[in-house]
Amino acid sequence: MVEDTPRTPAATATATLRPNAIGFVDALAIGLNATSPAYSLAAVIGPIVALVGVHAPGVMLASFVPMVLIASAFYYLNRSDPDCGTTFSWVTRALGPTTGWLGGWAITMTGVLVVGSLADVAVNFGLLAVGLDGWAANTLIRQALTVLVIVAMAALCVRDTQAAARLQNVLVLLQTLCLFVFAAVALYRVHTGTGSLDAVRPSADWLDPFGAGSTALTGGLLLGVFVYWGWESAVNLTEETTDPSSAPGRAGLWSTVVLLATYVSVAFAVVAYAGTGYLAAHADDEEAVFASLAREALGGWDWIVLLAVATSALASTQTTIIPASRTALSMARRHALPRRFGLIHPRYRTPAVSTWWVAGTATVWYLLIHRISENALADSLTALSLLIAFYYALTGIACAVYHRRRLTAGVREFLFIGAGPLLGAAMLVWLLVEAVADMADPANSSGGTSWFGLGPPLVIALGLSLAGVLVMLARRAVSGAFWAERPSVYGAPADRTAMSARQARPQPVPIVSGSREDH
Secondary structure, X not given: OOOOOXXXXXXXXXXXXXXXXXXXXXHHHXXXXXXXXXXXXXXXXXXXXXXXXXXXXXXXXXXXXXXXXXXXXXXXXXXXXXXXXXXXXXXXXXXXXXXXXXXXXXXXXXXXXXXXXXXXXXXXHHHHHOOOHHHHHOHHHHHHHHHXXXXXXXXXXXXXXXHHHHHHHHHHHHHHHHHHHHHHHHHHHHHHOOOOOXXXXXXXXXXXXXXXXXXXXXXXXXXXXXXHOOOOHXXXXXXXXXXXXXXXXXXXXXXXXXXXXXXXXXXXXXXXXXXXXXXXXXOOOHHHHHHHHHHHHHHHHOHHHHHHHHHHHHHHHHHHHXXXXXXXXXXXXXXXXXXXXXXXXXXXXXXXXXXXXXXXXXXXXXXXXXXXXXXXXXXXXXXXXXXXXXXXXXXXXXXXXXXXXXXXXXXXXXXXXHHHHHHHHHHHHHHHHHHHHHHOOHHHOHHHOOEOOEOHHHHHHHHHHXXXXXXXXXXXXXXXXXXXXXXXXXXXXXXXXXXXXXXXOOOOXXXXXXXXXXX
């Protein structure tokens, strides 16, 4: 459904995304908010502590390594090809259309899986922050408000990229400030011995990720990848950002650095104040970890942390729609998806159809999976790690392959364009294999349930992957133009000519018109 469709006859008109709509700071805020720092911490700090104990800050540090290496790949690929489809466009160019299509599908599906859950968390913690605990406990009220939040965030994405960016600036400042206030108070109470839980004096040894053993580290890293995921949303806005070939990539890199500082400091504070026993006992209850812990540490000021998680999830609801919708737009421009997904609103110059498609599909998924069980909702989020590791690894490989002629130009090029991204990709592939092996055992899923003899998260991930292959084959049968593309290499004469034309004149796409014809 397309909102505010104009009545003007514009069937043959063209439009592009609005250039220079946001700047570097806006892109940085969007990259940070897309990770949902406060919510991500609330969701994983308990499980990570249950695995590695006091070495949780070390796991946060170790998880940063593959992320910053893949962020380097995003930076250099974006400089060569500033396309809002990011991984889809780059992997297609380097590794071929089939691999590129699957990478694009993985990105869109991550949005579908997580948007509803993020909105639900925003509603839940928002109600708790204002004292409406009864509403938060009412499933019908929560679901109704969650759907309203999804619709509101999608409408803002469609209506005004600049207004959306301004909202993100406010939300990222608010949640970051709340998190650091919480961390400072918790550490102060540990220092003064006034905490009410089993406090532990923080130590530099906590930064050692191997302190709990390699098996525990593997599980912790899988969770760590989830808490960093999302920073690349800044790069998906490349065509709408000032200095598109540089600013979005820098925003992605700096997002990972800021997240590292945030996660390590808050992990130190939480582990020191609560102790490993409390956190491990509440590993499966994100509300208890941050809501109850906030009441313990801040007393009547616990709304600060509740507000941080609510604003974090609210911001991420919006920013998670961005990469999925822009990827669908890019795929439609290359004829990898039906043309309607590439329609741009003539007034707001945003990908209206793909935005509403992502929001609508995510809403349906949220409502359906919630009907199955609360465990199914949690399992769908666990399945995210497989999709994330898949398309991040593809991006790292694509960077080295596409720029292979540059790798011998100097040490910088070899490390940051070739070896670094490949190392990051190798780490993610290893984590992907470990995750598949872990999720194959139903005993490791939420509630220990089994679907077809496998863990539900693996079934969900495999089901979405199979659906992607079927959709791809169907699309190829209808229109094979995209699959006629051949991989290219940076610096090839034909590639330079095409890239110069692309940067000088953005690819036009149809605007939304009153016609309901589906091309």
